Amino acid sequence: MGKTLKIGIIGSGGIARAHVSAYRKLSFVEIVAVADVIPGKAAQFVEAEQLVGAAAYDGHEKLLAQELDGVSICTPNVSHHVTTVDALRAGKQVLLEKPMSVTFQEALEMTQTARETGNMLTLGFQPRYDPNMKLLQDIVQSGRLGKVYYAETGGGRRRGMPGGTFISKKLAGAGAMADIGCYSLDMALNAMGYPRPITVSAFTSNHFGRNPLYHREADKFEVEDFGSAMVRFENDLVLQFKISWAMHMDTLGATMFLGTDAGLKVTPAGSGPWSGVWDGAVGSMTLFHDEYGGHTQTAIPLVEHKLNLFDEKVRDFAEAVRDGRPAPIPGEQILIQQAIIDGVLRSAEARREVSIELP
Structure with a gap:
């Protein structure tokens, strides 16, 4: 033993x-x-x-x-x-x-x-332990998509704002970007082998968190409840990153990877006002490609599992x-997404594109 x-x-x-x-x-x-x-x-x-x-x-x-x-x-x-x-x-x-x-x-x-x-x-x-997240990584890294030149990730809750320590700038550092955005970033960056970011241009807001109609702690709300960013990487790749704790919309769209040979669209599982973000499971995966001179699409069969x-x-x-x-x-990987979130917050405050410096 x-x-x-x-x-x-x-x-x-x-x-x-x-x-x-x-x-x-x-x-x-x-x-x-x-x-x-x-x-x-x-x-x-x-x-x-x-x-x-x-x-x-x-x-x-x-x-x-x-x-x-x-x-x-x-x-x-x-x-x-x-x-x-x-x-x-x-x-x-x-x-x-x-x-x-x-x-x-x-x-x-x-x-x-x-x-x-x-x-x-x-x-x-x-979420990395979902077999479908591993399947997603395998597809992107297999070369089936060709060169991936654009990716889009994020997600949005119709209404799903936490309170307490989550909304304190001093205690949390950031809001939706760090709380649920980190899952979205990890999914996309891990699938693409964690490329090295060089610049980011971003916008953030907290129109819902600061409004007592939508949040019971509006007077204590100090972080962002929405953010959008364009991140540029060293290998001539760009990532559109968007996240929301609250919005008047059903979805901010699917995660997608555009490649020179094919594209991959991924949707999150779940329904309801707190769903629509990547802290859960995969809902569907679809491959868009050309065969015999025509446009076609293939539904990727999802792996059924009962893993916690x-x-x-x-x-x-x-x-x-x-x-x-x-x-x-490893921390070395997640350091990259921390650099991106840091760049998002700096860019939003400065209202301009900023550089990301990694050692």
């Missing part, structure tokens, strides 16, 4: 409960510690989740002093940077919830710390720690 992994959880909000549920399904994992910055909250969480024998700490520093194989970081965005850097320097392997950080410079330091320490930093993008994508994300991290594998979704 192999070694039992000792896991700690930093942050004891709603997303931490999902991590506990996923870890409990792994026979080789034991949750031994929970920390939260709010005094007493970690202890309440340990009791509520019946984590027998788990220690509770007010703050992550004491937790990181324990003998642990890895940690799940489930804190508000503003705490991602310090807890991740501290955990990596304490010799822990890290599974970090999205988005990576509040600023690009924070994400850069986190990535550099992982490299310097040799410890794992993996990001929690569970969140559980698969946690399982992959735990097995990577156990088996000594590299980070399943």
Whole structure:
């Protein structure tokens, strides 16, 4: 029988409960510690989740002093940077919830710390574990589309604005762009091999979040609820990125990849005011191409599955720690999308195109 992994959880909000549920399904994992910055909250969480024998700490520093194989970081965005850097320097392997950080410079330091320490930093993008997302990546990278010169991604909720820490500039850093836009970016960028961005021209607004007719915390709403950007990459590729927490429209359209030999159209699954974005599953995939001198289109059969994508994300991290594998979704990749989101916010504020500088 192999070694039992000792896991700690930093942050004891709603997303931490999902991590506990996923870890409990792994026979080789034991949750031994929970920390939260709010005094007493970690202890309440340990009791509520019946984590027998788990220690509770007010703050992550004491937790990181324990003998642990890895940690799940489930804190508000503003705490991602310090807890991740501290955990990596304490010799822990890290599974970090999205988005990576509040600023690009924070994400850069986190990535550099992982490299310097040799410890794992993996990001929690569970849609990647949908077999249809892997199929999408296979199609784009197979060469079937020819040279991909234009892509479009994003999505929009008819009405789906969160509150609390999500709408605070200080705590979240960004709004819809970081909250659900990061999923859209990861889907498109991962399919295309994470190309290197060079410029971005963007617009953002918060007409709905700041209106008490649409949001109960309108007076506290500090981030964007809508954004649109044109991103230019080194390999003569452009990406149209658009995202919305709220709008008077049913959809912002499908994700698409235009290639010199074929095009691919992808729609999200689900329905209702909170659907239409890429934090869920694939609804359909269609290939547009020419055959025998005529236009045609082919519906790509979707892979049927009953996987719990969140559980698969946690399982992959735990097995990577156990088996000594590299980070399943490495920080170096997500650093690129953090640079894009940073560029979007800078461009929107400056009302002009800005450069993206990557080390």
